[in-house]
Amino acid sequence: xxxxxxxxxxGHAHDAPPSPYHSSQRSEERNRELxxxxxxxxxxxxxxxxxxxGALDRAVDIYENxxxxxxxxxxxxRAWTDPAYKQRLLDNATAAIAELGYGGLQxxxxxVCENTxxxxxVVVCTLCSCYxxxxxxxxxxxxxxxxxxxxxxxxxxxxxxxFGTELPDDVEVRVWDSSAEVRxxxxxERPAGTEGMSEEQLAELVERDAMIGVxxxxxx
Amino acid sequence: MIQERxxxxxxxxxxxxEALPRKSGELVFHDxxxxxxxxMAVSLAEQGRFAWADFQQALIAAVAEAEGEDPLTPxxxxxxxxxxxxxAVLADKRLLGE
Numbered sequence: 001x002x003x004x005x006x007x008x009x010x011g012h013a014h015d016a017p018p019s020p021y022h023s024s025q026r027s028e029e030r031n032r033e034l035x036x037x038x039x040x041x042x043x044x045x046x047x048x049x050x051x052x053x054g055a056l057d058r059a060v061d062i063y064e065n066x067x068x069x070x071x072x073x074x075x076x077x078r079a080w081t082d083p084a085y086k087q088r089l090l091d092n093a094t095a096a097i098a099e100l101g102y103g104g105l106q107x108x109x110x111x112v113c114e115n116t117x118x119x120x121x122v123v124v125c126t127l128c129s130c131y132x133x134x135x136x137x138x139x140x141x142x143x144x145x146x147x148x149x150x151x152x153x154x155x156x157x158x159x160x161x162x163f164g165t166e167l168p169d170d171v172e173v174r175v176w177d178s179s180a181e182v183r184x185x186x187x188x189e190r191p192a193g194t195e196g197m198s199e200e201q202l203a204e205l206v207e208r209d210a211m212i213g214v215x216x217x218x219x220x
Numbered sequence: 221m222i223q224e225r226x227x228x229x230x231x232x233x234x235x236x237x238e239a240l241p242r243k244s245g246e247l248v249f250h251d252x253x254x255x256x257x258x259x260m261a262v263s264l265a266e267q268g269r270f271a272w273a274d275f276q277q278a279l280i281a282a283v284a285e286a287e288g289e290d291p292l293t294p295x296x297x298x299x300x301x302x303x304x305x306x307x308a309v310l311a312d313k314r315l316l317g318e
Contacts, residue, residue: 026297031251038253038303041310042260050269050315055260062239063262066227102236125244133245203292 043087065138069206071102071134072185073206076217077199079112090114094187102134109188110135114187115213121174122160122213123184124152131180134184136208143212153177163214186213193219230272233260237287241298254299256308261306270309278305 026034045051061196079086080115089096093110113121116142118160125131131139142148152159156173160166165196167173178186188210196200209215234240241248249255263273282301286294294301310316 026300032318034303035251035253035301038256038260041306042256044316045260048315048317051260051263051267055263055266056256059259059262060255062226063232066232067225069225069229069233129244133242133246136245138245143235149312215290 003076011219012095067137068135070206070208071097072208072211073131074183074199075100075102075112075135076187076206076211077203079187080202082200086100086187093213097135108181108183109186110183110185111176112185112187113174113213115189115216117171117189119174120160120213121176121184121186122152122156123176123178123186124149124186125178130180130183132178134149135185136190136211140209141206163209186211188213188217191217191219222299228266228272231265234276234279237283237291238276249264249299250297254302257299257303261309264310266314268313270313271318274312275305275309278308279314281305282308 034129042051042053042056045067046053052070061175078091078100078151085096085099088099089112093112096112097110113123115121124134125143129139129144131143133139148159153175157167160173177186190202191205194205197205205216205220207217210217225255232240232273242268249258261275264270265275282304283294283298285304286296288295298306
């Protein structure tokens with residue numbers, strides 16, 4: 001039996017960067033040993049009444065479906081309230097986002113695209129589902145769907161309209177294609193009528209979809 | 221809008237080399253045993269059988285040991301180190317008996 005016949009994640013240039021640390025490179029034999037070892041451990045803990053299988057299934061479910069923090073909302077609110085921070089964010093998003101304690105990227109750079117009255121930005125990953133997860137958590141299902149990935153490139157205004165976002169004809173729409181190297185985050189426009197709000201209150205207004213660029217931030 | 225979250229950030233967002241393997245934010249499990257080993261550690265910590273920080277320290281040690289001289293060619297995968305850490309903590313807390 002060959003030990004090299006496992007499909008690696010390597011070479012998929014559009015997604016996570018290659019790391020042997022993250023890919024399965026075990027032989028089938030080793031994998032069988034580990035499967036049996038873990039099953040014995042689980043059986044023992046269940047027999048002793050230390051864990052029950054329902055709790056194990058629930059734990060997996062919670063973490064596999066964990067929506068993650070919307071750290072991006074705090075980044076946006078800071079940029080709206082602190083012009084110096086906003087400038088740092090536009091100059092070097094990776095560093096400015098790390099300032100707020102959000103990291104976890106594995107080699108990807110963050111780029112922030114600022115919406116203005118003249119320009120509206122929207123983010124896609126045309127080939128797979130590259131996504132700025134340290135700031136936005138897990139991608140929504142529609143972000144990974146072929147329909148969105150293909151159509152937003154050719155008909156961004158139509159896609160935005162489907163999300164209820166109508167833009168005046170003179171607004172330029174820019175579509176950003178994410179990759180292994182670059183993850184985009186949209187900095188939405190701060191809505192009118194929010195002048196008196198605190199940074200914390202502003203963060204509550206910022207929805208995930210606005211940071212992907214398919215919607216705008218609405219005043220509360 | 222900040223959503224209510226069931227997952228413990230201390231687990232979901234571990235920093236550094238012990239960070240959970242993710243691809244575009246989603247956890248990466250290559251084999252079912254990895255998922256079961258993950259669930260055991262999380263579930264035992266949730267029940268207070270051990271502190272997550274203790275497991276995390278054991279995991280950091282196991283990952284560092286696997287990486288040895290070269291972090292790019294570790295001697296075993298992430299969840300194999302996870303299993304080493306789990307066994308170490310279970311032994312330390314004598315949860316498996318003698």
